[in-house]
Amino acid sequence: MSVTDTYQPTPDTGGPAQPLIRVTGLQKYFPVRGGILGRTQAKVQAVDGVSFEVKKGETLGIVGESGCGKSTTAKLLIGLVEKDKGEIVFDGHALGERLSLKELRRGVQMVFQDSYATLNPRLTILDSVAFGAKVQGLDNPEELARKMMDRVGLDPDRFAHRYPHELSGGQRQRVNIARALAMSPRLVVLDEAVSALDKSVEAQVLNLLNDLRAEFGLTYVFISHDLNVVRYISDRILVMYLGEVVEVAPVDSIWQEQAHPYTRSLFSAMPSMDPDNRTKEPPLAGDPPNPINPPSGCRFHTRCRFASAVCKEAVPKLAGLARNGDHMVACHLHDAQSGHPKAGQGVPE
Amino acid sequence: MTKLLEMKNLNVRFKGKRTVHAINDVSLSMDQGETLALLGESGSGKSVTLKTLLGLLPPKRSQIDGSIHVNGVDIMSLRGRALQRYRGGEVSMVFQEPALALDPVYTIGHQIAESVMRHKGVDKANAMSTALDMLDRVRIPSANRRLHNYPHELSGGMRQRVMIALALACRPRLLLADEPTTALDATVQIQILLLLRELQKEFGMGVIFVTHDIGVAVEISERVAVMYAGQIIEEGTTHEIIRDARHPYTQGLLAANLHDVARGERLSAIPGAPPALEARPDSCPFAPRCPVAMPECRADLPPMLAPGDRRRVACLRAAQPIAAE
Incomplete structure (x- = not known):
């Protein structure tokens, strides 16, 4: 029996047209406590009104700088962090209504950045990989774990009884992938899963992720700060800035034209790889503002070259571009009615 | 020279x-x-x-x-x-993690000035003005105020600028x-x-x-x-x-x-992982992962070839025309 036969995800309910996961108005504020009474003094607005959907079999890449809420969004998706507001609907079933947290985690699994910190140092590799399947009450978890280890390129006879510290970073990340897949999930959230790996090992793991996606019909949410990696693996890219979605678009469309000034800066910040044509000017000055007191209106207006009065006051809405409705952007420059002096003209050069 | x-x-x-x-x-x-x-x-x-x-x-x-x-x-x-x-x-050094390399209990001005006083033998006032000048040169906005900040009050990018100012203060x-x-x-x-x-x-x-x-x-x-x-x-x-x-x-x-x-194109990944270096390599250390390795590569250390002025490469294959692949 091959590993594909043992892969038994929960059955599809809504057909291919229904998105596998849809989140609406997701919000998470973390309280900052202080003083002798430990009262809440401020709130970090980590994720604020984030909505998106991921189609079945699609890979959605999420990019943004540190503190923009990428990882919080990922944790909200699998219920590791409790949401303040908003709705998470997995294949037509809303979390908390027709879907329990345990059921959600059968369908959604996660791979984290730090491969060492996310493995229990006292469990052997086999026990770690089989752990989730045991909790979920799947049949024969150890057999399943061995097959999955074999599938991700770790010989079970050699590695099953080793401990995490005996493995290299690339091998440990394979263990984490095997552990996530042992539950036969339909959606895998990869939070900077290849960022800590060396480039040569990263390419191996990316090839593995591509193979697994094809073999098991997986859907990925792929979070990374490396735009080249995100472009390589994703079908669509979602750009976050200070807890909000500023742009979502198919990869080719966003690679051709970055409709939001922030996305454009992010793209120009990539090293050029051309010694004759090095970057001359940094695209953005300064660091991202503090998410405790994010700027009013459009949160990017403090660093935006094209900001006008309206950007300080009104929050831009995420809307499709005229030339391509699938390419969504939240910027006053693209909204003819926004009142921006250059409204409706798109981002100037 | x-x-x-x-x-x-x-x-x-x-x-x-x-x-x-x-x-x-x-x-x-x-x-x-x-x-x-x-x-x-x-x-x-x-x-x-x-x-x-x-x-x-x-x-x-x-x-x-x-x-x-x-x-x-x-x-x-x-x-x-x-x-x-x-x-x-x-010679001075800028480290990867400025939050760990800077001392959390002294202001950044103090830390830069300390290094200047040690190496240049100037008094505190002079050293502080050098520190201020350095903060300006690394483009820290309102350097005058930042001089009296502690490392935790700065963002990651600012801290790295401070590290650079500290490293360059004595003109290495x-x-x-x-x-x-x-x-x-x-x-x-x-x-x-x-x-x-x-x-x-x-x-x-x-x-x-x-x-x-x-x-x-x-x-x-x-x-x-x-x-x-x-x-x-x-x-x-x-x-x-x-x-x-x-x-x-x-x-x-x-x-x-x-x-x-x-x-989606398959990546031509280098297979395997780097060697553990428990023994001194006595053959080309890359040979086990190399797509074009030859038996000679596993027999001896590769010679250092010099295909140009100040250009060098340690590979037997580099001696052959590239079309050989």
Whole structure:
């Protein structure tokens, strides 16, 4: 029996047209406590009104700088962090209504950045990989774990009884992938899963992720700060800035034209790889503002070259571009009615 | 003119429960004011090379052979006061994690001034004004106010600017930068890279920039030396390395950058992982992972070929025409 036969995800309910996961108005504020009474003094607005959907079999890449809420969004998706507001609907079933947290985690699994910190140092590799399947009450978890280890390129006879510290970073990340897949999930959230790996090992793991996606019909949410990696693996890219979605678009469309000034800066910040044509000017000055007191209106207006009065006051809405409705952007420059002096003209050069 | 750096046959071993052959026969030379990127993956010996240069390795556990001359001075023989003057005065270093490298209980102005007072022998007031000038030069806004801030009051990008100001305050001839932008966001990383490039021109110092990211190396350096398993396996100008990489490992690294790979296309990944270095390599350390390895590669260490002026590559294959593949 091959590993594909043992892969038994929960059955599809809504057909291919229904998105596998849809989140609406997701919000998470973390309280900052202080003083002798430990009262809440401020709130970090980590994720604020984030909505998106991921189609079945699609890979959605999420990019943004540190503190923009990428990882919080990922944790909200699998219920590791409790949401303040908003709705998470997995294949037509809303979390908390027709879907329990345990059921959600059968369908959604996660791979984290730090491969060492996310493995229990006292469990052997086999026990770690089989752990989730045991909790979920799947049949024969150890057999399943061995097959999955074999599938991700770790010989079970050699590695099953080793401990995490005996493995290299690339091998440990394979263990984490095997552990996530042992539950036969339909959606895998990869939070900077290849960022800590060396480039040569990263390419191996990316090839593995591509193979697994094809073999098991997986859907990925792929979070990374490396735009080249995100472009390589994703079908669509979602750009976050200070807890909000500023742009979502198919990869080719966003690679051709970055409709939001922030996305454009992010793209120009990539090293050029051309010694004759090095970057001359940094695209953005300064660091991202503090998410405790994010700027009013459009949160990017403090660093935006094209900001006008309206950007300080009104929050831009995420809307499709005229030339391509699938390419969504939240910027006053693209909204003819926004009142921006250059409204409706798109981002100037 | 004396060479800025002349490193010959450097070997570093770490002893303990097991021996690690961290650096194996590395030779490196730099002219005054040159910018060199040391490129390699974790465990390739990049950081150990920098630490050896500053004499920061634990003396009891490390065995160092070979010679290092900085501006003609044999730094392996430096002890006591002379070593103190050399560190931070002649050569200084910017670390990857500025939050750990700065002292949390002193203001940043105090920390920069302390180094200036030590090395230049000026009084506190003068040192503070040098510190202020340095903060201005690294483009810290309202430097006057920032002088009295503690490290935790600054963002990551600002802290790295402070580290650079601290390292350059005594006008070293050589700046060592150990992955100074790896912990930063892309938009901040490019700011720091451009700042370093400007300051390098302004002060005319030499820079050794350690990185694992080829893109960063291209942005910052004139020359690149690629390290693998504690050896330099290829060296050349940035142009030569990017356009005409000869070593299969360098070629693999360039491909793994995904700069212009089509979506979903299978990546030509280098299989396996770097060697553990428990023994000194006696054949090409890359041979087990090399797509074009020959029996000769596993028999002996590859010769260092010199296909051009200051160009070198440690690979038998580099001697043959590339069409052989």
